[in-house]
Structures are given as structure tokens and as C-alpha cells.
Amino acid sequence: MQLVFEQIRTGxxxxxxxxxxxxxxxxxVLIDPSFAPEILVERASAQRLRxxxxxxxxxHPDHINGNAAAVELTGAVxxxxxxxxxxxxxxxxTGTRLPVGTLGLEFLHVPxxxxxxxxVFERTRRLxxxxxxxxxxKVGGTSTEADARTEWDSLQRVLHSFPPExxxxxxxxxxxxxxxxxxxxxxxNPFLLCPxxxxxxxxxxxxxKVKGSLGxx
Numbered sequence: 001m002q003l004v005f006e007q008i009r010t011g012x013x014x015x016x017x018x019x020x021x022x023x024x025x026x027x028x029v030l031i032d033p034s035f036a037p038e039i040l041v042e043r044a045s046a047q048r049l050r051x052x053x054x055x056x057x058x059x060h061p062d063h064i065n066g067n068a069a070a071v072e073l074t075g076a077v078x079x080x081x082x083x084x085x086x087x088x089x090x091x092x093x094t095g096t097r098l099p100v101g102t103l104g105l106e107f108l109h110v111p112x113x114x115x116x117x118x119x120v121f122e123r124t125r126r127l128x129x130x131x132x133x134x135x136x137x138k139v140g141g142t143s144t145e146a147d148a149r150t151e152w153d154s155l156q157r158v159l160h161s162f163p164p165e166x167x168x169x170x171x172x173x174x175x176x177x178x179x180x181x182x183x184x185x186x187x188x189n190p191f192l193l194c195p196x197x198x199x200x201x202x203x204x205x206x207x208x209k210v211k212g213s214l215g216x217x
Contacts, residue, residue, distance in 0.1 A: 011035035014173040022101025037066035056080035057131025058114040081116035112151025113140030128166040136175025
């Protein structure tokens with residue numbers, strides 16, 4: 001197995017897309033191609049990889065709007081949570097495993113920011129693609145207190161499901177660096193430092209002021 005993993009800037013609101021593949025097997029997946037599917041497909045071609053799946057972490061338009069072009073260019077199928085508006089041919093949910101050559105992708109359903117949200121984990125290399133659930137130093141936005149409570153539960157499950165050395169690869173470049181680790185986020189992310197859900201809700205309510213005090217964009 002020879003891992004190919006590229007984080008690619010795809011436009012929009014500092015969106016990230018990802019190319020993940022096994023060079024020895026000659027196959028790859030694209031994750032959240034968003035505004036620049038052609039760039040991801042070009043990178044796969046340059047690496048001599050055949051794209052088998054287009055994976056969506058969630059169904060917000062800035063993450064799925066490149067699906068049609070990516071499918072047309074590659075012939076790959078869409079993989080996402082069953083409730084994702086992209087209408088996936090391959091359903092992804094907690095416990096789903098998807099082989100990419102000798103790599104194995106695992107999925108965890110993590111609603112809150114979006115009801116159909118999943119995170120993607122490659123256990124051999126400890127790669128955790130978190131979409132808009134967890135950013136570097138931040139978490140995904142929520143519209144209601146109920147959604148925020150659901151997001152808190154999802155974040156706790158992520159922290160308990162994956163090893164601290166897992167590298168965090170978010171859906172947007174919103175932090176002080178483009179990637180992180182779960183361990184570092186535990187130590188520095190103000191939302192993950194909250195002792196309970198009530199404190200989490202408090203930071204959500206006061207986020208503009210908290211963000212300014214931390215020097216975050």
C-alpha cells in the first residue's frame with residue numbers, strides 16, 4: 001500500500017477537498033469536491049489513480065455542488081449518509097467500511113451541524129476528515145439549541161471513538177493552521193475544553209466576543 005493524500009483548496013468560503021488513494025492499487029476517492037472538482041480529478045489523474053467514489057461529509061451546497069462534474073469526469077458513484085440530498089448510490093453510516101485498495105475507510109454519523117453529517121477515518125494512517133463538525137480551533141455552526149446539543153454529543157463521540165494522535169482535516173480553512181490532531185484540539189479548542197454541554201452552549205451564544213478575544217477569523 002502506498003498512501004496518496006492531498007488537501008486541496010477548492011474555493012468558496014476557504015473550502016477544502018481531499019484526494020485519498022492507494023497508489024499501489026491505482027484507486028482513490030474524492031471527498032467534498034465542492035467548487036473545484038476539476039482540480040481534484042486532475043490531481044488523481046496525475047497520481048495515476050482511478051476515482052471510484054465521491055464522498056460527501058454532508059449535504060450543504062458548498063460541499064456537494066461539485067458532485068455532478070466529478071461524476072461526469074470520473075464515472076465514480078456518490079457515497080454519503082442516506083439522508084444526504086446528493087442522493088448517494090452508496091449509503092454511509094456509523095459502522096460502514098469502504099475499501100480503497102488496501103486502505104479501509106470508516107464512518108461515524110455525527111449530526112448537529114447538519115443532520116446527515118459523517119466523518120471519515122482511515123485507521124492505518126490515522127487520518128480523520130471532519131467536514132464541518134470540527135475545525136482547527138472551532139466547531140461547526142448550529143441554528144438551534146437542540147442542534148448545538150446534538151453537536152456536543154457528536155463531538156464527544158468523535159473524541160472517544162478515535163485515537164488522540166489522529167490528524168484532523170477539516171472542511172474549511174478557518175483556523176490558525178490547515179490541519180491539527182485530536183490531542184491538540186482537546187488541549188486548545190475552546191469548544192472542546194468545555195466541561196459540559198451548558199458551557200458549550202454558552203460559548204456558542206458568546207462566540208463573536210470569544211472569537212475576537214482569541215484572535216480568530
